[in-house]
Every structure is written in C-alpha cells, then in structure tokens.
Amino acid sequence: MENQLIKEIVEEIHNKGFYIFKSLLSDSEIKDFYSEVKSRKPTVLNEFQKEAWGYGSFLEDSCAKPILKHENLKRILNEYIQDEGEFNHILVNSKAPLVGGNVEWHQELANIDTFAPGSDISNVSSFLQVYISLSGENRTNGGLSIVPYSHHEGFLKHIDILWNHNSHKREILSDELISVVNKYGLIYPELNPGDALIFGHLLIHSSGRNDTTLPRVSVVSQYRSRNIKERWDDNLWKKETKYRSDFVIEKLKDTIDIKLSNKNIYGEFKC
Ligand SMILES: O=C(O)CCC(=O)C(=O)O
Numbered sequence: 001m002e003n004q005l006i007k008e009i010v011e012e013i014h015n016k017g018f019y020i021f022k023s024l025l026s027d028s029e030i031k032d033f034y035s036e037v038k039s040r041k042p043t044v045l046n047e048f049q050k051e052a053w054g055y056g057s058f059l060e061d062s063c064a065k066p067i068l069k070h071e072n073l074k075r076i077l078n079e080y081i082q083d084e085g086e087f088n089h090i091l092v093n094s095k096a097p098l099v100g101g102n103v104e105w106h107q108e109l110a111n112i113d114t115f116a117p118g119s120d121i122s123n124v125s126s127f128l129q130v131y132i133s134l135s136g137e138n139r140t141n142g143g144l145s146i147v148p149y150s151h152h153e154g155f156l157k158h159i160d161i162l163w164n165h166n167s168h169k170r171e172i173l174s175d176e177l178i179s180v181v182n183k184y185g186l187i188y189p190e191l192n193p194g195d196a197l198i199f200g201h202l203l204i205h206s207s208g209r210n211d212t213t214l215p216r217v218s219v220v221s222q223y224r225s226r227n228i229k230e231r232w233d234d235n236l237w238k239k240e241t242k243y244r245s246d247f248v249i250e251k252l253k254d255t256i257d258i259k260l261s262n263k264n265i266y267g268e269f270k271c
C-alpha cells in the first residue's frame with residue numbers, strides 16, 4: 001500500500017470512526033483459525049443451552065500470525081496510534097445458531113480499567129479494535145451494528161448490567177443512545193469471511209441475535225500503544241475487577257431476595 005493510502009484510511013477512521021479492511025485473512029488462514037477453534041474446549045458457554053461463546057486467547061497460536069504479522073494492517077494501526085504498537089488480546093467469539101443472543105450497546109472505553117488501568121479518555125487514540133469475521137456476517141446472523149461518527153459525541157454515560165453468563169457489562173444509557181442514533185443512524189456492515197472492521201474506542205457498537213442456523217464466528221482483537229503497559233495501575237485493576245464481581249453478587253442476591261419475598265411473578269397468568 002502507498003503511504004498516501006495508509007494516511008487516507010487513518011483519516012477515514014478519525015472521521016467516520018471505522019474502516020472496513022476487505023479480505024484481511026485468506027481462505028486458508030480462516031481455515032487455520034477454524035481448526036484451532038475445533039481443537040479447543042470453549043471457555044465461555046451459553047448459560048442454559050451450553051453452546052460455545054468464547055474460546056480463550058489465540059495470541060500465542062500460529063493461526064493468529066497472519067494478523068500479528070500483517071504488514072499493511074500494522075502500518076494502519078501504527079499510523080493511527082502514532083506509535084509502534086502491539087496486540088493486547090486476540091479472542092474468538094462464536095454466536096450460536098438461533099439461540100446466540102445480543103451484545104449490549106457500548107463504547108470500548110467503558111471497560112478501560114480492565115484492559116488498561118491507569119489510562120483514560122485522554123489516551124483513547126492509543127487503542128483500536130480489530131474485529132475480523134470468520135463466518136461472514138450481516139444483520140441476520142447477529143453481525144456487529146455500529147453508529148457511524150458516534151465517536152465525535154465523546155464518552156457517553158454507561159450503566160452497569162448483568163449480561164449472559166452472569167457477567168458484568170456496561171451498557172450506554174438508553175436516552176443518550178437514542179439521541180445519538182437519531183442523529184447518525186445505525187449501520188450493519190456486511191462482512192465477508194476474512195473482512196475486518198477496524199474501529200476506535202469511542203465508536204458505539206453492539207450486536208443482535210443470530211437468526212440463522214449457522215454460528216456467527218469472529219476474531220475480536222485489540223491493538224494498543226506499548227506505553228500503555230508503563231501506565232498500568234495494578235491497584236486500579238484489582239479495584240475494578242472487585243467492583244465488577246461484587247456487582248454480579250449483589251444483583252444475584254437482590255434477585256433471590258425478591259423470589260424469597262413470596263411475590264409470585266406468575267400471578268398475572270392465573271385465571
Ligand atoms: O462479538 C460481538 O458481537 C461484540 C464484539 C465487540 O464488542 C468488539 O469487538 O469490541
């Protein structure tokens with residue numbers, strides 16, 4: 001790629017909040033990812049159907065090499081973060097056929113104290129998400145939905161929620177979300193297998209249910225400037241992880257208290 005093209009792509013990320021890199025992975029590279037996925041036991045399962053969702057880290061696996069060593073990708077990412085960066089994590093998500101559900105509306109920055117404690121909004125341009133579709137995706141199979149240009153609105157208010165697998169997540173407050181979506185609209189990028197969506201940590205995104213009979217499989221990876229490690233604040237990380245697990249425990253306790261209070265929530269169905 002010409003230097004000029006790299007600069008134009010980075011300009012597009014600054015302007016729209018994202019860039020679609022077509023055919024980042026070849027068919028055989030996708031195949032390698034699938035065989036590694038097949039050889040593993042899932043680490044995160046759908047709570048009741050027991051379908052796979054997550055498979056742990058792929059950072060050290062040979063199937064991740066085409067991402068780690070992709071010259072043009074690195075040039076784009078480094079030009080954006082204005083530094084020689086590195087991949088922080090490379091994960092694989094598999095959204096199960098028909099029962100694989102939604103991912104909440106969020107900006108990546110909301111959980112910065114988990115992946116980069118010590119950094120804050122002033123360091124937002126030191127990070128990029130690199131989301132690569134392995135199965136191909138669109139609105140029907142629960143592909144990513146994004147609000148273009150939404151990063152220009154800054155960091156929106158998020159609330160704590162209990163998500164699938166009893167995990168803590170942060171979701172954008174609905175009033176704020178509605179006004180931003182009314183302003184910019186929503187898009188559901190159509191990604192072919194191997195296409196990547198590169199986006200900044202203030203871009204609003206989520207994903208819906210998979211209404212097809214095949215899994216929606218994607219690589220979720222994060223690129224960051226190396227100096228993030230120097231700022232790492234271990235106390236903040238411990239405080240944040242405690243906050244997140246305490247939230248889950250408190251929420252589950254509240255639910256039990258309501259159940260024990262003898263209020264029969266099925267009362268409305270009784271004739
Ligand atoms: O897998 C999904 O639908 C969500 C991915 C995501 O939130 C991300 O790549 O930052």
Ligand SMILES: [Fe+2]
Nearest residue numbers: 106107108205
């Ligand atoms: Fe995300």
